[in-house]
Amino acid sequence: MTADTEVTALDLLAQEFGDIWQIMRSDAGRWWATRHKPIAGVEDVVGCSRTVDADTPAKLSQRFAEQAKLIQQAADITEILRVLETTYPGWSTTYDGHWRADRTPPITSAQAAAGVVASLSTPSYEEFTEQLAKQATLIDRCGGYNT
Known part of the structure; x- marks a missing residue:
């Protein structure tokens, strides 16, 4: 050259x-x-x-x-995380090769008894959103995200 x-x-x-x-x-x-x-x-x-x-x-x-x-x-992925946090309030979501969500604020004893977990982590986006939806249902049954 x-x-x-x-x-x-x-x-x-x-x-x-x-x-x-x-x-x-x-x-x-x-x-x-x-x-x-x-x-x-x-x-x-x-x-x-x-x-x-x-x-x-x-x-x-x-x-x-x-x-x-x-x-x-x-x-x-960043946009998906933003949408997830809007869709599932009370969860801080991140991606580090695995999809992760941490419950904020901490879960109550009633939520824990109902099966609500403090954090979720999975490599599969589909499994992650299924788990978040399940957690949202459990939280709603306990009075919602603000209880």
Whole structure:
């Protein structure tokens, strides 16, 4: 790759991806990019990277596409968590590779006797929402979330 081609490839990559990535080429000829923003929340869990590298501009572009899918997956999970907390008040929900919910405020003795649990954790989203729905029914039978 000549110096002119190298600058053109860098310019093209920066034009397309520069709003998300700081792109550079090492003295050894390897292509690198670092995200402008740090990895946050679920992005770390799903495998987003702060820095990616590749042998060629084309391969670096592929890495950007892979990262874009992971970033979207993290955004989708974050939105699901927001909806779950709206749908099931009284639960703090997180995702760390498993779907998790912790009851806030603490459960009452009547709720515990009815089968309400302080926390849930499962790798399956479907099982998680089934468990949350079951817990909501139990809590409602005990007088609701505010009792």
